[in-house]
Amino acid sequence: MQARDQKAMQALRAAQLYYQQDRTMEAIAHELRTSRSSVSRLLSYAREIGIVDIRVSSPLEHAGILAKRIHSRYGVSAHVVPMPGSVSETDRLDRVAMTGAHLLAQFMESNMVVGVAWGSTVSAVSRHLTRVPVHGTTFVQLNGAGNTLTTGVEYSSEILVRFREAFDAKVQQFPVPAFFDDPRTRDAMWRERMTQRVLGLQSRMDIALFSVGSPAADVPSQVYVGGYLEDEDYRQLEDDGAIGDVATVFYRADGSWRDIALNHRATGPSLDRLRRVPRRICAVAGTHKLAALRGALAGELVTDLVVDELLASRLIEAP
Secondary structure, three states: OOHHHHHHHHHHHHHHHHHHOOOOHHHHHHHHOOOHHHHHHHHHHHHHOOOOOOOOOOOOOHHHHHHHHHHHHHOOEEEEEOOOOOOOHHHHHHHHHHHHHHHHHHHOOOOOEEEEOOOHHHHHHHOOOOOOOOOOOEEEEOOOOEOOOOOOHHHHHHHHHHHHHHHOOEEEOOOOEOEOOOHHHHHHHOOOHHHHHHHHHHOOOOEEEEOOEOOOOOOOOHHHHOOOOOHHHHHHHHHHOOOEEEOOEEEOOOOOOOOOHHHHOEOOOOHHHHHOOOEEEEEEOOHHHHHHHHHHHHOOOOOEEEEEHHHHHHHHHOO
8 A cells, every 4th residue: 555545544544533433632642553743634634635524514604594495395415505696607616516526525435336427517526526545436437428529538538537546446438429329229239248337337326426417507518519419409309398417318397307309319327227326416506507407306316416505596496
């Protein structure tokens, strides 16, 4: 084990003793056979690398009230990111992504399978990850990224590599198109052993990390600006009443999705499959994603929601 990893493991042990078991500095120093000042430095290091995330919150402050109201209405754990209304959409996304990265780190354990949907928001989350080494964990790509312009491998790889480096994990790409031209081609591909291996990993996910896509967002989702959809696709989605997507699987305002035509060509996990994942972290920024977020919540796709304060307010105001 490298010296840096040894220090991280020692910092983790010190943090567990101090924050979870209420041990004194002296008691921790005795157990770890080190000095009190070394314990203090280990705790500082734990905060620095993201093992410990200290929050200051009050049930009376606005974000806290919004989080409780979202939980009461939708049954999800809400993490509302405070920010002034004047913040740009790009900065709003960045602040939500930072909170999402810290939240994921809190949930990470060894020997997990974590599904990752590529896109603008998840890419931003990946840029804010802090190093929290785990063992035996695999990050698996949830949906293909190829289209007629690109294989998408470079884009999805860039995101997955950040997760691999932050958690010392393995990664599994999904080298298929985002959408097949013919549903029968997808069905045939799904019978291939290579694809079966990826789908098998997805079936064992402990955590799924994603955002919701919306063509109306000020910071557009990658699927809507990356050449993945043609004019006929947009017309079909409008005819089918689709208002958003998760990992390129589309849904309506009421959460229904099975009879949306484009989903028969999509490569993301079925929303039934997604709902079986124990923890489903959804990071969303911007009020233009309100309808898509409401649809995802109606479909019970989310267990943990990271959302900016303005969007949270609009979500509660919505009927």
